[in-house]
Each structure stands twice: as C-alpha cells, then as structure tokens.
Amino acid sequence: MKIATWNVNSISVRLQHVLQWLDGNRPDALCLQEIKCVDAKFPAGAFREIGYAAEVFGQPTYNGVAILSTTPAADVQRGFHNDAADAQRRLIAATIGGVRVVNVYIPNGSEVGSEKYEFKLSWLARLRKFFEEACDADQPLVLCGDFNVAMEDRDVYNPKEWEGKILCSEPERAAMRAVREWGMVDLFRRHHEEPGNYTWWDYRGGGFPRNLGLRLDHLWASESLAAKCTATWIDKLPRTLEKPSDHAPVIAEFKF
Numbered sequence: 001m002k003i004a005t006w007n008v009n010s011i012s013v014r015l016q017h018v019l020q021w022l023d024g025n026r027p028d029a030l031c032l033q034e035i036k037c038v039d040a041k042f043p044a045g046a047f048r049e050i051g052y053a054a055e056v057f058g059q060p061t062y063n064g065v066a067i068l069s070t071t072p073a074a075d076v077q078r079g080f081h082n083d084a085a086d087a088q089r090r091l092i093a094a095t096i097g098g099v100r101v102v103n104v105y106i107p108n109g110s111e112v113g114s115e116k117y118e119f120k121l122s123w124l125a126r127l128r129k130f131f132e133e134a135c136d137a138d139q140p141l142v143l144c145g146d147f148n149v150a151m152e153d154r155d156v157y158n159p160k161e162w163e164g165k166i167l168c169s170e171p172e173r174a175a176m177r178a179v180r181e182w183g184m185v186d187l188f189r190r191h192h193e194e195p196g197n198y199t200w201w202d203y204r205g206g207g208f209p210r211n212l213g214l215r216l217d218h219l220w221a222s223e224s225l226a227a228k229c230t231a232t233w234i235d236k237l238p239r240t241l242e243k244p245s246d247h248a249p250v251i252a253e254f255k256f
Helices: 011-025 044-048 115-134 170-180 187-191
Strands: 002-005 029-033 053-057 065-069 074-078 091-096 099-105 141-146 185-186 219-224 231-235 249-253
Touching: 002 141, 002 219, 011 029, 029 044, 029 141, 029 231, 044 053, 053 091, 065 099, 065 249, 099 249, 115 170, 141 185, 141 187, 170 185, 185 187, 185 249, 187 231, 187 249, 219 249
Parallel strands: 002 029, 099 141
Antiparallel strands: 002 249, 029 065, 053 065, 074 091, 091 099, 141 219, 185 219, 231 249
16 A cells, blocks of 8 residues: 655646656555645546545645545545634545545744744644544554654754754644654654655755755654555655646555
8 A cells, every 4th residue: 555645735736747646656545735726626537537536625725635545535534623614724534445544734834933833833732632532543544744844853954054943943843743652653764764855845046956955744654554664755756847846745655
C-alpha cells in the first residue's frame, strides 16, 4: 500500500501535474492540501477517469484539503467536531483499505507572536485533542499533510538563519511534538537520518536549484502501521515542472 501527501498550492493550477503524477506513481491514497476551491469546483471527474475517488473539504481561494483513493473512503470526517460553520477547512479524515488517514493543512502562523501564530498554536492543541477523542493509537493510522513546521534543525537548510522564526520556533515544534507523542512515528526519519532532505522551497531566490528548503510535509504513523512501512521518500520531480507547486510529494510504502 502506498500513501502520499502533497500541498499542490491550487488544484486548478496544478491539475495536470497531479494527474500526471498519479498516472506514474499510482498511490492507493493521495492527500492534497491547499486545493483553494469549493467542493463543487473540485475536478473530481478528472480523477474518476483515472480510477480515483475524491473526498473534498474545500473553501474559496484559501486552504482546503482532499483525499484521492483507488478504493472508496469510509467514515469520512470533515474538520473538527466542534468547528464553527465558517471555520477554515484544514482537516479531513477517512478510512481507506483499513487505514485511518488524517490529512491536515496546518496554519502557517505568519509571524511569531502574531494573532495568526496564536491561532496556529491553538489549532495544534485542538489537533492533539482530536486524536485523544476520535482516534485509537492501536489502530493503523497515518497523519499526513503540510504541517508548516520544520521539526528539527536538520529539516532546515540554514538553522541559524531560521532560529526562532515562523515554521521553526520552539513553541511550534513543541506543539507538534505533543501531537506526535499521542503515539506516532515520523516515517521519513525512520528511514532517513541525514540532513538536507526538504519538501518545500521558496519560489524566490533560486530556492529549489540551490536546495534552500525546509521539510514541512510529513507522514506520521501509529506504531502498528509504522512497523509495516518499508520505504519513505520525497519526489522532487514535480518541483522541476513549469509553474510547479512550491512543495514536493512525500510517499510512504507499506507491506501488509
């Protein structure tokens, strides 16, 4: 089984990239973030034509998440249970092939100390509570998406430059560690200890060709599922295409 995650930074702009990638890689499930469209405008028909069903939780212009899968999803949850009607659409969960897949687009936070930063920390606290109340650490489960947090200095091209800044500040990292400590394993780090592996590169300043990146996109799994993970990797090829997303897909493979 293959599960992948990708912040596509607008599905309408990147549709052909995603279709091409799915055709070449055929994951069982692909979690998308920042689709930037309402549910009715999501191109579900294009994915259906190549064998993928879509579960979508979108909103106009910003945010939005979706799960594409080769088998129908069950027990779909959109957002936190206690969300307001106008809450930002950043979480969708579904069971696919016996695995609970939780797809998140965690807030960026804008700037340390800002209102958006406090919203990010609050959202992460709610995510930890979501796992406590709605999930079972003993079940096969994967949390994936754009976390907007580089968990360690080795996930950052220049730790000194980024020290204390948004995406790398200690409160953000601590909030994400609290989520992980619910009972999950960072799948990429289980297979790759070395620094220099990134999933996001700024469009400006030649970030990608110079590999000035951050590892912001993650797949974490419950212990029972992590034990079945045989490989995890970052696919940089889509980042080389014309008008790419600033993120690259991350894939985990499992053997049952």
